[in-house]
Amino acid sequence: MPIDRRTVLKGLAAGFVAAGxxxxxxxxxxxxxxxxxxxxxxxxxxxxALTGDTPEERIELLVPxxxxxxxxxxxxSQGFGEYMSHxxxxxxxxxxxxxxxxxxxxxxxxxxxxxxxxxxxEASLQELDRCIRNGPMISIGEIQTDVRCNSPALDPIxxxxxxxxxxxxxxxxxxxxxxxxxxxxxxDLVELARRHPKAQFICGHTGGTWELGIRIIRDSKxxxxxxxxxxxxxxxxxxxxxxxxxERVIYGSDVGGRSFASQVAKVxxxxxxxxxxxxxxxxxxxxxxxxxLEAKGLKA
Amino acid sequence: MxxxxxxxxxxxxxxxxxxxxxxxxxxxxxxxxxxxxxxxxEALLCRDIAGVNIRLADACRxxxxxxxxxxxxxxxKLPDWKEDLRRCHEIHRMVGIRLYPNYHSYTLAxxxxxxxxxxxxxxxxxxxxxxxxxxxxxxxxxxxVPPVDPAPLSDLISRIPRxxxxxxxxxxxxxxxxxxxxAVSKAGNIYFDMAMNExxxxxxxxxxxxxxxxxxxxxxxxxxxxxxxxxxVRSAGLPHEQELAIYEGNARELLRTAQ
Numbered sequence: 071m072p073i074d075r076r077t078v079l080k081g082l083a084a085g086f087v088a089a090g091x092x093x094x095x096x097x098x099x100x101x102x103x104x105x106x107x108x109x110x111x112x113x114x115x116x117x118x119a120l121t122g123d124t125p126e127e128r129i130e131l132l133v134p135x136x137x138x139x140x141x142x143x144x145x146x147s148q149g150f151g152e153y154m155s156h157x158x159x160x161x162x163x164x165x166x167x168x169x170x171x172x173x174x175x176x177x178x179x180x181x182x183x184x185x186x187x188x189x190x191x192e193a194s195l196q197e198l199d200r201c202i203r204n205g206p207m208i209s210i211g212e213i214q215t216d217v218r219c220n221s222p223a224l225d226p227i228x229x230x231x232x233x234x235x236x237x238x239x240x241x242x243x244x245x246x247x248x249x250x251x252x253x254x255x256x257x258d259l260v261e262l263a264r265r266h267p268k269a270q271f272i273c274g275h276t277g278g279t280w281e282l283g284i285r286i287i288r289d290s291k292x293x294x295x296x297x298x299x300x301x302x303x304x305x306x307x308x309x310x311x312x313x314x315x316x317e318r319v320i321y322g323s324d325v326g327g328r329s330f331a332s333q334v335a336k337v338x339x340x341x342x343x344x345x346x347x348x349x350x351x352x353x354x355x356x357x358x359x360x361x362x363l364e365a366k367g368l369k370a
Numbered sequence: 371m372x373x374x375x376x377x378x379x380x381x382x383x384x385x386x387x388x389x390x391x392x393x394x395x396x397x398x399x400x401x402x403x404x405x406x407x408x409x410x411x412e413a414l415l416c417r418d419i420a421g422v423n424i425r426l427a428d429a430c431r432x433x434x435x436x437x438x439x440x441x442x443x444x445x446x447k448l449p450d451w452k453e454d455l456r457r458c459h460e461i462h463r464m465v466g467i468r469l470y471p472n473y474h475s476y477t478l479a480x481x482x483x484x485x486x487x488x489x490x491x492x493x494x495x496x497x498x499x500x501x502x503x504x505x506x507x508x509x510x511x512x513x514x515v516p517p518v519d520p521a522p523l524s525d526l527i528s529r530i531p532r533x534x535x536x537x538x539x540x541x542x543x544x545x546x547x548x549x550x551x552x553a554v555s556k557a558g559n560i561y562f563d564m565a566m567n568e569x570x571x572x573x574x575x576x577x578x579x580x581x582x583x584x585x586x587x588x589x590x591x592x593x594x595x596x597x598x599x600x601x602x603v604r605s606a607g608l609p610h611e612q613e614l615a616i617y618e619g620n621a622r623e624l625l626r627t628a629q
Contacts, residue, residue: 119569135570138605245507246514279508281384301505301541301566302598304386304591326570331601332594339595341387 114322116149148185159193211239216252299324316346375588388592413443466496527558541566563588
């Protein structure tokens with residue numbers, strides 16, 4: 071049976087309306103109007119696993135993908151080449167320089183988040199001053215992922231974050247197949263958050279095994295669930311909203327290893343109210359970032 | 371839009387929205403799907419595969435006539451498995467079968483798998499092989515199931531020219547000895563869904579490594595949010611005709627050649 075083009079287009083338009091996805095002019099005007107009510111900010115993105123020799127080339131590749139899904143802004147952090155364990159201070163600074171170059175190319179589409187290494191606390195504190203206090207970056211993390219975040223080495227970094235009122239994105243996983251050496255779990259983050267009740271944390275990946283991660287962070291009100299970087303497994307966002315409240319759930323993608331599509335889908339496809347989706351897709355992140363953005367004269 | 375990768379009934383480790391056939395059909399229709407190729411989650415762990423296939427066929431008929439297309443399961447490690455294949459084809463009038471080699475404890479190098487492919491091809495049945503169902507990192511600790519290694523397909527497929535094979539959930543592709551997806555796709559009539567395809571530009575990459583005519587829309591719903599697959603196509607920046615082929619045309623053509 072030949073394809074009935076009209077039927078296919080009609081069906082697709084219905085699907086996009088249901089998903090709240092931007093659609094091209096050839097589809098129904100109703101579908102086109104359905105998008106635009108969410109301001110999507112992405113708390114978790116990298117330049118790794120992308121083609122391009124420079125940070126500028128790589129973010130140029132990302133922006134069209136953002137446009138197609140209506141993503142307004144990225145928070146971009148380290149990651150360009152092969153995974154780097156226990157980086158030196160020079161390597162840490164090089165990572166941050168790359169991020170600042172990418173952000174400079176599209177200042178209206180990305181902010182930078184500083185990469186730090188608890189192996190080198192003093193250098194990390196200097197990097198905080200260079201990149202946030204005196205530079206263009208607006209948040210912290212992901213931090214080096216092979217030092218468990220319950221380490222006391224994190225304490226001065228967190229104190230600095232409290233003093234500047236910036237949130238911290240912390241990588242966490244609970245892998246059935248075993249975590250890597252030094253890889254943090256949500257339990258580690260809860261320990262850190264209890265030591266620093268005035269700090270604001272985003273639990274990266276919500277531990278990956280999110281049914282555990284959500285329960286682990288539930289009582290720690292200064293930890294939000296970051297939903298980036300796991301399969302788009304149905305029920306994740308519904309459970310997070312049910313157990314934490316929509317105001318403690320934050321969208322991120324973990325591009326380039328992941329796609330924007332699979333991660334935005336976790337929110338767009340969740341059976342939760344639009345008001346909750348608005349918070350998760352950007353409202354909560356803008357709330358956390360508002361103090362530092364205002365201090366820098368930037369708009370949330 | 372044809373979704374080539376949906377699942378009926380309950381996932382063993384989690385209740386899913388849409389794990390009742392009626393709810394699944396209602397939701398898929400609302401999302402713009404016009405036909406869905408359905409396997410059964412029950413097939414992963416049940417030994418009475420014949421019973422699984424009866425329930426699948428009944429549910430598709432009752433809740434999704436002309437919408438749900440049942441893909442029964444055959445486990446070639448079970449006694450008298452050829453009878454399951456015969457029933458899928460002759461009793462349930464299925465157009466294809468869906469296999470779960472990792473859950474059924476055989477590799478693609480197993481002679482029983484080769485025999486099953488030959489018999490299915492002889493009957494004109496499509497064969498879907500689910501290479502994985504879930505990220506190994508998040509599996510239930512007592513039920514760890516590594517992804518299927520597709521490496522043996524490279525040699526096997528060329529020996530069964532009538533076979534039409536679809537690889538589902540190829541996201542956790544690989545292992546040190548696994549050939550790249552391009553090499554496997556060259557082996558014969560192999561098609562791919564894109565439910566577990568990942569990365570920025572991942573779908574374009576998959577099409578480049580295989581063929582625009584070999585990639586089909588598949589969501590792995592309701593285990594995954596349906597919108598993941600939808601948005602992957604939408605954000606890929608494909609030529610419009612290629613989008614339509616992925617959404618529907620390639621699946622329709624495959625179904626036609628199988629029949």
